[in-house]
Amino acid sequence: MNKDRNNTTENKRDEELILGRNPVIEALKADKLIDMIFVNPEAKGSISLILKLAKERDIPVKQVREVKLDYMAGGAAHQGVIAVGACAEYVEVEDILAIAEKKGEDPFIIICDEIEDPHNLGAIIRTAEAAGAHGIIIPKRRSASLNHTVFKTSAGAASWLPVARVPNLAAAVDELKKQGIWIYGTDGAGENYSGADLRGPIGLVVGSEGFGMGRLMKEKCDMLLSLPMAGKITSLNASVAAGIFMYEIVRQRAIK
Template sequence: MQTQEKDEALIIGRNPVLEALKAEEPLDTIYMNGTGGSLGRICTMAKSRGIVVKNVTEQKLSQMANGAAHQGVIATGACASYVTLEDLLDISRKKGTAPFLIVCDEIEDPHNLGAIIRTAETAGADGVIIPKRRSASLNATVHKTSAGAASWLPVARVANLAAALDTLKEAGVWIYGTDASGDAYDKVDLTGPVALVIGSEGFGMGRLVREKCDFLLRLPMCGRITSLNASVAAGIFMYETLRQRAAKA
């Protein structure tokens, strides 16, 4: 894939670092305290790739992690590389399947973005699209929350989300927005080329993005609370897409 840019940051925790090594992410240095369990595997893998491994104190790791649970290991380097929209469309072309993309409209909470990436990877999505402005980036929190999925699932970061949706439409992808005024999510055909738009935590989809949608989907709300966490809602929509595709196959 042709990369656009990289977010230089820390990858914190055993599983995120291990997945970054498996995915051959460009890591510079790994800081460790201890050698037991998966730490030994991390050390072996890192040395086999020529990555510098430094044994440091628990205090040093805590300072680097700035309060995050480091589990005895932190890697420095690029958390992940961004790709282009064309790269994402190439994935489905090479697989011979209809595109399945997730569009995050100003998801600013890195925990939500990480959870969305994790679910998207497990649901078989081809990739995630985020805007450059007013969005969490692929930082250490996103990487850790994704449980390492950010090392495997391609993410494109675009300057203009509405323009990116136009590009997808030109490529034959249907845009499905998520909104309370839409049709029931399980009554709409999601087996074709799909881009699911997940709105921001507080305000949902922006006006321009909403106007680009070909369809609007909604989830049933039977209680007094009328909305779901963005990553939870995204997970339901993604797995309904997976369910329909599996049933059709």
């Protein structure tokens, strides 16, 4: 029993939660940075105002059962609604490109396609920052956000590496391609990564943990790359695979 209580307490520390209708309404009115709002679809009254304000600010709303809200709140009163605050501001894709330009380097951008596990996103950010990537792009929906788990897993890298959060990942990729950036996707059916020329402006797409890249994102890629798999396991953790690809890019860029 004590262990369960400790886990619940740790869960509350892990994210900045705003519980209850009035607190969430005031946070929305004050333009507080909010990643997502969880609501019980059966809740009435001022919930409609919360949905309206969330729509105006383009904040994702996820409908969940009461038991999910009870678990998130750790026993505290939530009145059918919980908002999850972000730990940091997001940037625009243009800001990431500007960083590369200021450094006099070809853009090196990691594009996360529905990476929903915050531990994986944090690990990807950590490796990307160490590898010298200029930024990360994530979708607004169906993705982990910059919460405390991501910051902790990234070992502080999330404080240094810019993250852009876009409403349409495919459209963002189209814009990158217009800027002369080549888009490489990571997929088991792709070509062996060791034979690809990964120098120059590059955007590396990392697919989700369970399903890889979506069909549309695959179609947007200029090339699909794969890792050789000699064992019985046919796939790697998303962050591990991303790290291998990133450091192949680093290796090739170091060759004069």
